[in-house]
Amino acid sequence: MLISILYFFICIVVIQLVYYAAIFGKFAFAKKQHTVPKKLPISVVVCAKNEEENVAQFIPLLAQQDYPDFEIVLIDDASSDHTLDVFEELEKQYPNIRLVKVANNEAFWGNKKYALTLGIKAAKKDYLLFTDADCYPNSKDWITAMSAQFTMQKTIVLGYGGYEKVANSFLNKIIRFETLLTALQYFSWAKVGSPYMGVGRNLAYKKEVFFDVNGFISHIQVRSGDDDLFINEAANAKNTALVYTKESFTYSKPKTNYKAWITQKRRHITTANHYKKRDQFKLGLFYGSQLLFLITAVVLLAFEFQWMLVLGLILIRYFCAWTVVGYTSLKLDEKDLKYWFPVVELVLIVTQLHVFILNIFSKPTHWK
Structure with a gap:
């Protein structure tokens, strides 16, 4: 035995x-990555639902990006707090902000993919860069770093979305380690020619990629997965690039209690059941x-x-x-x-x- x-x-x-x-x-063990700036037209897409404090704090950081040609598409997914009010004030303040208001829809209630689809259709630029409402870029060169990886063939760019460090918190170390391990996996598999996911906190793709696979339609019934399920379907060895310079990172506020983190993990694991x-x-x-x-x-x-x-x-x-x-x-x-x-x-x-x-x-x- x-x-x-x-x-x-x-x-x-x-x-x-x-x-x-x-x-x-x-x-x-990959070599250090270098950024060669490009001037591609970029639409930064942010979907928010009941995020009034986060969007008031973080959207101005997006608006202050040092990039020559970009707009910010803000999507309010039928928020019940003051998120829409904050968006409307930001729209008045920044001329490159485009606001998309999503009303409750019985067929798509609680489905972020429906709201994102409306935002993507409203975007005026050819290249889309996604982040979450509770995220902020690590530098003013975030758009530059992410867009630099696009080429004629590379129409999907996977970035790193980390979490803020919280001093003297063991839970924070667990959350950040899981995020690190997840990034190690999806970056590595992409490196060997088998990309399978990305994170919506830091992800970019050309608009035509979205329409080539009919958007989120093949997994619209799955409430989550606007990032990883989309990449699982659309990405391949030829069209996917990575970016891992520090300027390209985004950061989010991590969960501060075990129960909330477990709920988040349960949603992520459920989504993974729909991978290839x-x-x-x-x-x-x-x-x-x-x-x-x-x-x-x-x-x-x-x-x-x-x-x-x-x-x-x-x-x-x-x-x-x-x-x-x-x-x-x-x-x-x-x-x-x-x-x-x-x-x-x-x-x-x-x-x-x-x-x-x-x-x-x-x-x-x-x-x-």
Whole structure:
């Protein structure tokens, strides 16, 4: 029995090493990226629902971007607070702001994709750059950095959307580590020619890409996924570019309590169930091998079965994973996370299992 577990453990370690060294290493060890500015016409698209405080704080930062040709399309998705009032004041203040008012629609109630579709159709520029209402750019050159990656072939650009650091908060480290690990995965898979997702906090594509796949129609019934499900359908090895210079980053305010974060994760995981089967498999194999690595390692060490071999394989796996995560944390300006890797990874694995079990019995339905 134990010998079978040992062989299984060795297979799991090999799978983990392949992911970290052969796939994730493509991004972690990639050369430093340089930006060559372009002057493409850009529509920055922001969809908001009940975000009056955030839009009042962050939209002016978008309006102050140092870029020659851009507009800001603000979409109010039937807010019940003063979001629309704030938008109307901003529209008066900044001449390049275009306002789209979305009324409640019985057929699409609670569906962000409907509101975004109206905003995309209203946009006057050929290239669309998306961020969320609770996000802000890391620099005045955000649009420059993101638009620089567009070429005749590269019509989709994936960026990094991080979360603010909160001092002395372990939950904040978990949230940021998960965001880092997610970025490592979607950047790396794009690097090897198999892009599968992007994040709406920092994502760009040419308008024609949206209409080529009929927008969100193939997954309109899924309440979330305006970013990752769209990219899962539209992106391929030829049309997708990455940007990971610090000027291109955006940041959001993170959840401050465990319950709110779990609710957010449940929605994200539910969306992932609609990825292409091959993408579900490669993600499921990675997360499954993480969990099985821990379980089989504990069992073998508990019985002290071939413990020197087992311990050696554990150290090799952690050395490889820690190195890749460390280099990624430097690239994405999340340096402090590399020191917490073993602890936050363990907590995240347990949390993912918890969320998976919760989603078996019920699923979140609305984006707000």
